[in-house]
Amino acid sequence: MLGSDNMSWEKIEIRTLKDVPKEEYYVAGHRTCQGCGPALACRLIAKAAGPRTVCIVATGCMYVANSSYNTTPWAIPWMHAQLGGIGSAVAGAAAAFKAMMRKGKIKKEEIHVLGIAGDGGAADIGLSAISGAMLSGGDHLIITYDNESYANTGIQASSLTPWGAWTTFTPPGKMLRLGNVRVKKDLPRMIAAGHPNVRYVATASISFPFDLMTKVRKGLAVKGPAFIQIHTPCPKGWKFPPELTIRIGRLAVETGMWTLYEVEDGQFRLTFKPPKRKPVSEYLKLQGRFAHLREPDIRYIQEQVDAACKQLGID
């Protein structure tokens, strides 16, 4: 966060409803799906970040569905960036404010530089620019909302689409019955492992909103680049009724298919440990994108998740 050591937030940690700011900076009136996970993420991010924030959003659902048609729900300064450009966008904006403040061309005051991209924009086409931005050490926070597909173009596979999921590029068919056979890339740990200068990397979920908002503030407060990946269930792409968005996000964490952690100054720390991990089938069976999977496939997923959870220290 640039400009000032005095922040407009009273404190970083948001623990209860009382701590949650009442103001909306991502307001009502946008063309997102009923029950849109990424929309809730944007709302909570904007609440946590507050008005002293410049927000740049890459092409995707949170661009098109938010701004259709020539309108906007963002009550803070906002700009569109190209799909692969979120890293460059925040690097450029942060450098601009830094130089102008240092040289006295604008007042030295609190301005947060925030970039938001979907999983396609962050893990695929935008990976190189994000890596560059992480390495160059600018003062910005990049957040990716992970709805596990290119959703805005009608649900195509990204490198964050989980194994076994239906997408229109990986449809289960008469000959190829599994759907997506690529394994979900571990983007946050790639970023943490590959850029030792980055002081804050975290994962979050819209079903754990206080944790999410706290992490957004931590990411903005830390000096230098930060990265957060938020799990955002998507009724359209995952094929479930819109009222279940929060429940499914919760089940992802409770089954170990999504893990909540921080890497602060290189130290890995779980921020939530499910008391007794539920079987993955409870999460998978609610989503039409997995409906074609058979028992052996679910067992395979369970094995992979068990191994990953053991490694992360969840079990």
Next chain:
Amino acid sequence: MVRVITTGTVAIATAVKHADVDVISAYPIRPYTGVMNELARMIADGELDAEFIVCDSEHTQFEIAKHAAACGARVFTGSAGIGWAYAHEAIVVTPTDRVPVVAMVGNRALDDPGNFGVEHTDVLVARDLGWMMCWPENPQEAYDLTLMGYKIAENPNVLLPYIVNCDGNFITHVRFPVDLPDEELAREFLPPTPPPRPNILHPDKPISIAPHVDYYWGTEIRRQMDQAMKNAIEVTKRVHEEFNKIFGRGGPPFIEEINTKDADVAMIGVGGMTMVARAAVRELRQKGINIGFVKLRRFRPFATEEIREALRKFKVVAVLDNDFSFGSAHCGGILFQEIRSALYDLSERPIVVNYLIGLGGREITVDAMKRIGKEIYEISKTKEVKHIVKWVDVRE
């Protein structure tokens, strides 16, 4: 042969299947994604045997296509709008590598801001590089021009990549009646294996493709490319003849004249607007206005002689550009610049004016075309041109 009611994207996917393509590189962007969805489904259902690579970006798509083609595979890829723009490093080198990549571009207005509506500027930005370019009027032509594309591109005297454009929404998403031939007939026209060529990577015949050069080599390399484009004109004509013979349709290779007999004036354009023009010209003729429409089926290679011969008989030609070239001569469109240039050498040449129409995907209506028709008919009488370039249906 089966008649279906389907979109340009599905028609093209069917042509790609009939062409027995080996490698497909996919990445989503509206409005072309439907072709990749259909190909993914065909492969998943066992209707097509091909490697389908889900890419991380358009640059990757076109690089994959280029190198798969360099190893001798038949390939297909595609994009639209700003995605096509992202791939430009790969797009620039594909023609000079002389590989017969066939790609679909779903024409879409370039960012910023995002806009899914049709504009042709996205593909026209690459017009100088050596890609062949064509525009179907409807999904039927999209099938035809794709199948022909492989044959033209793979001809040993051409070996240039080829684009099939499709107007965003109108040709990509609207379902039209399409006659799809049987696969056997398609394979009669286009055998599954491309003809041999000297620049394929294989251990049986080691070669180096594209070593670094200097000015001793550069000019000749360019002149070779130039010849390939010139050869493409004859090859295209022959392929059209063959296609016509086998399928009973396909039309003339470069231009189609619509209602131009005894016409004093004509409009010229590409793509779906032709459907509107047919109706506009028919209705104007009923009112005694002698007007025709010249449909440009292919823009690259630009058939200078054919276009000049077709247009010289008119007193006024209106070029309809669903594209723009900011700050260009007369601040006009791109087709306008080239068509004017093609007519320059005529001792008696038509008055050429330009209408920028349909920008950003705005509807091109019969009424708008009739207004243009009446205007240029007036010009043919008065010989007075008040504005060389006009913007149609802009709020001002």
Next chain:
Amino acid sequence: MAIFAVEFDGRGVTQTALMRAASEIICTAADKDGFPSIGYERYDDAPDRVGVPIKGFSVISRTAPASYEKDLEDVAVDVEKLSPPTPDYSYYQVCYDELAPEAMLYEPRAVDAVLVLDDTLVKGEEPWAYIGVQPIHEKLKDGGAIIVNSKRDPEYLLEFIHPTTKRYKLAVIDADSMDKIIILPLIGAMLKVAPGIVSYRSVIATVKERYKAEGIKKAQVIKDAYNKVRWIEVPPAKEPIQIKRKRKFLEEFPKWHEMPIGLVVPAPPVNGPNPHFKTDTFRTYRPVTDTSKCNKDGLCWLYCPDSARSPDPETFFAVNLEYCKGCGICAEVCPVKAIKMVNELDFRGEKLW
């Protein structure tokens, strides 16, 4: 020669595939009648969002309407025994020439029938910003028909529909109880109430082909709906009404030199809302709070993706009905189950005009 068109109104994502199927069936039936057609979903409705109102169309060019008398004869025959039509394609090309320019429009200029898959849509559609609420009969020709998938009576539905100086038939068929492919009963009903667009025989032949092993069963659904549909004739209103939030396109939008430079759009006020894009027409259900059960924990406010609730516990986190999409998350997360989702059409007397 004339252009006939059918409009399909439904909810995004959950009903998109059904609408596409309906358009494909009508278009294929038109081909069996010997005439060309095109079909599409409205381009700017996509990407389709869960719940957003979307439209699909079939547009046909034919020399004369299909024969109503012939339809009545064919309906009397068992669907199994009804032979497919023998189309005469002599007029196909000249009709195609008339049809083709219609493909370059985003919507047909007018439609003969509107098939409504979700009856809450009779209140109108506002799928995009700036265009405003469109009455369900926006594109309907004078004398056309609206066919609604509903358990309610046409008289009841009429309360929710914008008055218009057009006259039309308002028909109802309980498609949900007849087949899960709800567009089949809707099409069957359309054949009775808005005859002539395509012939009954061609639709039966199309449906038999399309659904293969289940073809006869599905064709029977068409026939049953044909016989079951009930409707009322709606007389025209004396005067046109002022429709709330309706803006004409070219006249009211700003001119190029009136628009801010640099693609700039002013931000909404903090706390909002975004005045240009109301989302209430996304709703099939709305949340209703039982205030006696509410414990004011605020989770409904916290989890709303649309910022549609007040943060004030004294108002029981009152929902702003212009911006609630009816997703149901608040009802789902409420730990004391104080919120129920209630169908929009249970709330009478709210007029979008």
